[in-house]
Amino acid sequence: MADLLIAVxxxxxxxxxxxxxxxxxxxWPSSDVVAVDGPELADLAQLMSTQVTISDGQQVATVEFHTSAKAIDVEGDDGLAAEFLALLTRTVPIPDDxxxxxxxxxxIVTLRPSMTADDIRALRA
Structure with missing residues (x-):
């Protein structure tokens, strides 16, 4: 089970x-995107802006975006976490190191642009 911090x-x-x-x-079209806002979440909203729950029908991962826009927490199944990290490297500009x-x-491992899930898994070796 992955419990990751992705950071600048x-x-x-x-x-x-x-x-x-x-x-x-x-x-993953069935993903659930929730904005962390409203008076009942005021304390949490100081730390987190958005939470996304990803499910591929068998695995689940939760992705939480820090309000600083410089960090993301990911918790969930390793396979789905690797797929998310690969997607992130194709979505966000990733300057070297x-x-x-x-x-x-x-x-600590460094992401590169356009990585695949297999590339991500290989970082564990």
């Missing part, structure tokens, strides 16, 4: 929750 390690890169959520919904993933492998 340096530079001006940002994660646009609307852009990434739209890409998620195109890939700036976007990292924690808790995927023994060490």
């Amino acid at each position: 390690a340096e530079g001006q890169a940002r994660f646009d929750p609307d852009e990434v959520a739209a890409a998620i919904v195109r890939r 700036t976007i990292v993933v924690m808790n995927w492998a023994d060490d």
Whole structure:
């Protein structure tokens, strides 16, 4: 079970929750996108802007976008997490050595543009 933090390690890169959520919904149409807002969620909304639940019918992953636009939390099945990371590398501009993933492998790993799910899985080796 994956419990990941994807973050901008340096530079001006940002994660646009609307852009990434739209890409998620195109890939997994049954995904549930929830904006974290409203008075009852005021404390949580200081930390998180959007939550997306992805399901491929067998696996589930939850993606949470930090309000800083510099970090994303992912929790769920490893296979779906790898697919999401691959989608992210095709959706978000990834400058060299700036976007990292924690808790995927023994060490912090760096994402590259246009990675496949197999490329992501290989980072664990």
